[in-house]
Amino acid sequence: MDWSIQEIAKLAGTTSRTLRHYDDIGLLAPARIASNGYRHYDADSLVRLQRILLLRELGLGLPAIAEVLDREDRAPHALRGHLEWLRREQHRLTRQIASVEHTIDALEGGERLMAEQMFDGFDHTEYKEEVEQRWGVDAYARSDAWWRSMSADEKRDWQGRMSQLSADWIAASERGVDPAGNEAQALAQRHFDWLRGIPGTPGGGAEGPSREYFLGLAEMYVADERFGANYGGVDGARFVRDAMTAYAERNL
Amino acid sequence: MDWSIQEIAKLAGTTSRTLRHYDDIGLLAPARIASNGYRHYDADSLVRLQRILLLRELGLGLPAIAEVLDREDRAPHALRGHLEWLRREQHRLTRQIASVEHTIDALEGGERLMAEQMFDGFDHTEYKEEVEQRWGVDAYARSDAWWRSMSADEKRDWQGRMSQLSADWIAASERGVDPAGNEAQALAQRHFDWLRGIPGTPGGGAEGPSREYFLGLAEMYVADERFGANYGGVDGARFVRDAMTAYAERNL
DNA sequence: GTAGAGGTTGACGTTACGTCAAGGTCAAGC
DNA sequence: GCTTGACCTTGACGTAACGTCAACCTCTAC
Structure with missing residues (x-):
């Protein structure tokens, strides 16, 4: 199993630009780099990439994802911290929604x-x-x-x-x-x-x-x-x- | 009423950097600029600034704020559009929270x-x-x-x-x-x-x-x-x- | 040989400023 | 008149995670 950057991008449902970015920031290096500079990925790359994308869907930032992948036993801890932040964000949104609704009502009431x-x-x-x-x-x-x-x-x-x-x-x-x-x-x-x-x-x-x-x-x-x-x-x-x-x- | 940039920033509860930014993007120009280049603001500036900050607290972006202030009669329309976006964000967060909770449970269950x-x-x-x-x-x-x-x-x-x-x-x-x-x-x-x-x-x-x-x-x-x-x-x-x-x- | 598809490395754009950096202005004290 | 300190200016980088050119190289196929 040896995939080009486009191939593995399609397999995982992302883009080649994203993979280059992950390479740039050291989150996911290609399995090998050919003499012509082309990046090549293997099955292990795919596994790691899938995990990255999963965690990303959960809303984690790339640095946090890197940390979780380095120490997988700490994943629950990291996720719980992330969960707190998500809840705070949701409360903030709830208040903002109420404020916007109130403002609309007030403006329509001619106030x-x-x-x-x-x-x-x-x-x-x-x-x-x-x-x-x-x-x-x-x-x-x-x-x-x-x-x-x-x-x-x-x-x-x-x-x-x-x-x-x-x-x-x-x-x-x-x-x-x-x-x-x-x-x-x-x-x-x-x-x-x-x-x-x-x-x-x-x-x-x-x-x-x-x-x-x-x-x-x-x-x-x-x-x-x-x-x-x-x-x-x-x-x-x-x-x-x-x-x-x-x-x-x-x-x- | 003639305030320096710092003074009006304190009055409105923001920073001078923000005011310079608003000047740069054309959202709020100073009432006048002295020969030494210093920005000076008046009561009208303050009114506009207060409105900007109010809309910002509601979560609107600066371009949207500029639009609302230009055509105040369209404020309810703009706010309703914003409200929809806020609700979608909240639903997204709700799903994300559920996913994170599910993931934590699964990880702790040893799955x-x-x-x-x-x-x-x-x-x-x-x-x-x-x-x-x-x-x-x-x-x-x-x-x-x-x-x-x-x-x-x-x-x-x-x-x-x-x-x-x-x-x-x-x-x-x-x-x-x-x-x-x-x-x-x-x-x-x-x-x-x-x-x-x-x-x-x-x-x-x-x-x-x-x-x-x-x-x-x-x-x-x-x-x-x-x-x-x-x-x-x-x-x-x-x-x-x-x-x-x-x-x-x-x-x- | 020449498309054409795909690869590479920059580098800018995105949001709303925070944060230096380098340097000019002004009032006060010596 | 000079120094000090507070305040002002513009310029430019950094932020999150890539999208989107741009310029140029590589490989395969006809």
């Missing part, structure tokens, strides 16, 4: 999800420098880890609440309501609760943000146009600050 | 699945030249398409039956039973049924292989050592041929 999505990472990383300077690198790191641990769906949910809160702030501000009145104070309460959901903020746990952090944020909204933009500009930011300040004086 | 797997594509493509020469290129193409359309699990199942049939032929041959006797004829019947499952073989449908094809195969097993090897060598192949010939004379 401007894309704009809403703008808060993805925005407000979060927007805080980075300020948070680090005022509350320490550690606080930011915790907050960052929290954010990154969320799935796309969870992020969108969180962003949706924030986006709604922001829109309500702007609406109230434009209607000229009293920052210290009931309506604005209810918004301030929502703002407080919303912040409570962010670990990494001082007092970001169940007890909620600290008085200093809450007041500091309020001032930041006015001082920094990037923050203020989320509340309808300088005027909106001033309104939010006044309402938050009043809330803090009464409750914190 | 030499790797050897059994040798029939993957082997016997199939082994037929190629003969089939094409005797029954036409078209027949082989149909057979080939059938084979390639099978999942790894289905292939393994088919191979398993073939492997078992082969082993039974060899065992019967070595026990010296009568090729025209009941036992051998039962094997010939199984062989006939097994061939019936292969489209592309003349009469490969429900009616089963034709008399000529069946007899031709029987002779081939003897004439070609590559075929005969599956039935225990020349002696085994002769036994198989005799049994098949007897079967054909009685039933076909």
Whole structure:
């Protein structure tokens, strides 16, 4: 049994290019190389090739395949590791499918999800420098880890609440309501609760943000146009600050 | 609002390298480029970048993202196409996971699945030249398409039956039973049924292989050592041929 | 001798950047 | 004015597993 490269490729159901590649990377050398440079394969080559192709169909990478073939007793171990990776991939796909379905629904419902999505990472990383300077690198790191641990769906949910809160702030501000009145104070309460959901903020746990952090944020909204933009500009930011300040004086 | 490349990267939660890449491929150009070559981005850049990153999280490729951003009304259409691809990927992974689990079980059960797997594509493509020469290129193409359309699990199942049939032929041959006797004829019947499952073989449908094809195969097993090897060598192949010939004379 | 089929070694393309490498720019401190 | 350090630039290689030319050699058959 002595086959040319094309012959063994057909026998195994692959291509000659693949065989040259396997030769190049040292995964499967020909049984012999004739004086004219032609590669020739034998039955042992075929067996090894069949095993390579089997493992490849299971999704293993070529380096992993080489390892398994070198130490066949470790095949179950390698396959179990591979299995874990496959399962993780499947879960990732499951989440992605859910996200895409959700996005399609939202877009067809006429929601401007894309704009809403703008808060993805925005407000979060927007805080980075300020948070680090005022509350320490550690606080930011915790907050960052929290954010990154969320799935796309969870992020969108969180962003949706924030986006709604922001829109309500702007609406109230434009209607000229009293920052210290009931309506604005209810918004301030929502703002407080919303912040409570962010670990990494001082007092970001169940007890909620600290008085200093809450007041500091309020001032930041006015001082920094990037923050203020989320509340309808300088005027909106001033309104939010006044309402938050009043809330803090009464409750914190 | 005017941000450097690093600043906007942090704002959006990505890297400056990514932004340069998006600039290179024309997906996101900076708002302006200063005389010193520095890239500068504005709020519009940020909006577009956020949308890019959102779509990227959904698993879309950069060309697809560019298309969606150019024609936002086609986003649902593009996403639905993407969704299909995601589902196909998930099914592929599901099958792969099952295959890996099966393989692990087999290996731990001490089965030499790797050897059994040798029939993957082997016997199939082994037929190629003969089939094409005797029954036409078209027949082989149909057979080939059938084979390639099978999942790894289905292939393994088919191979398993073939492997078992082969082993039974060899065992019967070595026990010296009568090729025209009941036992051998039962094997010939199984062989006939097994061939019936292969489209592309003349009469490969429900009616089963034709008399000529069946007899031709029987002779081939003897004439070609590559075929005969599956039935225990020349002696085994002769036994198989005799049994098949007897079967054909009685039933076909 | 000349097709024609098949063999060889490069080398680029694919996806979305990460990661140096070499060098220019800018603000701050001496 | 010079150095330092942070930040910017372009260029180019590496990634996984081959597909796909390109240019050129080899063998068989007519």
